[in-house]
Amino acid sequence: MIVAIDGPAGAGKSTVSRLLASRLGWTYLDTGALYRAVTLLALEQELPLAYGDELGLLARNAEISFSPGPGGAPRVFAGCREVTEAIRSPEVSAAVSQVSAHAQVREALLAHQRRFAAAGDVIVDGRDIGTVVFPGAEVKIFLTADVAERARRRRLELAEKGIGVTQERMLAEIEARDAYDSGRDVAPLRAAEDAVVLDTTEMGIDEVVSAIADVIEERRRG
Numbered sequence: 269m270i271v272a273i274d275g276p277a278g279a280g281k282s283t284v285s286r287l288l289a290s291r292l293g294w295t296y297l298d299t300g301a302l303y304r305a306v307t308l309l310a311l312e313q314e315l316p317l318a319y320g321d322e323l324g325l326l327a328r329n330a331e332i333s334f335s336p337g338p339g340g341a342p343r344v345f346a347g348c349r350e351v352t353e354a355i356r357s358p359e360v361s362a363a364v365s366q367v368s369a370h371a372q373v374r375e376a377l378l379a380h381q382r383r384f385a386a387a388g389d390v391i392v393d394g395r396d397i398g399t400v401v402f403p404g405a406e407v408k409i410f411l412t413a414d415v416a417e418r419a420r421r422r423r424l425e426l427a428e429k430g431i432g433v434t435q436e437r438m439l440a441e442i443e444a445r446d447a448y449d450s451g452r453d454v455a456p457l458r459a460a461e462d463a464v465v466l467d468t469t470e471m472g473i474d475e476v477v478s479a480i481a482d483v484i485e486e487r488r489r490g
Contacts, residue, residue, distance in 0.1 A: 269389045270404075271484060272397035275411035276457060277361075277445050278418025280468055280476060281393040284411065286341055287477045289391040292484070297334075297384050299394035299401070301344045302377050303368040304355035305332045309346060310367060311359060317366045324372025332380065358431065365445050369452040374400075395449055398460035407487050409480055410459035413469040418442055 271288075275281050282298055289296035306327045315322050330346060337343040337352065344352045354360070367373055374396075381401050385392055394401065398408035413421075419439040426433050449457040459465055464483055468476050 269406045269484070269488070270385060270402050271389075271391045271407040271409065271480070272402050272405040272460075272463075273391065273393040273409045273411060273480070274395055274397050274399070274457070274459065274463070275393075276395075276418065276449065277442050278415075278422040279411040279413050280421065280473065281411055283473060284468075284476050284480065285391045285393040287473065288480055291477060291481060292389070292391075294389040294391055295385075296342065297381065297390055297392045298342055298344075299377075299381050299392060299397065300364075301334070301342070301355060302332055302380055303373070304360050304364050305344060305346050305351055306330055306373060306377070307360050307364040307367040308351055308355050308357075311363060317363055320370035320372045323367055323370050324376050327373045327376035334384070353429065356426075356429070358426070358433065361445075362441065365448040365452075368395075369448065369454060371454045374455055395457045396455035398463050399458060400455045403460070407480075407484050408460045408463035409483065410463040410465045411476070412465065412467055415439065415442055415446065417469050 273281050273285050282300065286296050306323070309326055309330060310317065310323055315326065333345045334342040335345070343350055344355060378401060385402070392402060398405055416439060419435060419442045422442065423433050423435055423438040466476060466479060
């Protein structure tokens, strides 16, 4: 079974997906890490972020891989180099929407995503999983939350890594990314028509995980 979990930045997709996969004993695929890894490589190579063809070639040739990490969080590698922390930097976060908006990049990474999820039960999170990557997924979830709450969550996440960002700056970045992701021509952020929409503003992580687990169990029972 494939469970597609989509939603905007800061909605809790990665944390919820990781915990859900751990609870069920399933595989977790963080597709956002693929786009972030490509973005990191593009920034390091000083590639113009407006050049879709060059970025698509980079994405096709990038050797991005995952391995199990502490607490079920995957470790991310570009070639032999671990980039788990580097891809979460503010610089990458500010550029990833522009990189991921290119059709050439999305096409190149589509094959990566489908290959990673080819075997067994898997939880996949991203922004177009239920609409583009796995439109036939048995369970589709769209997580959302108030933008101020999403900004607060992301700011605390960065603070735990020693990165200080003000609430105002984080709110502006989240709002800008929402507008960019929702308005792009290729695979815009939106809930699939058959997705279960969960507003997590007032929900704890465990509540969200349990709610999705209930949806999965219901679907498995048929």
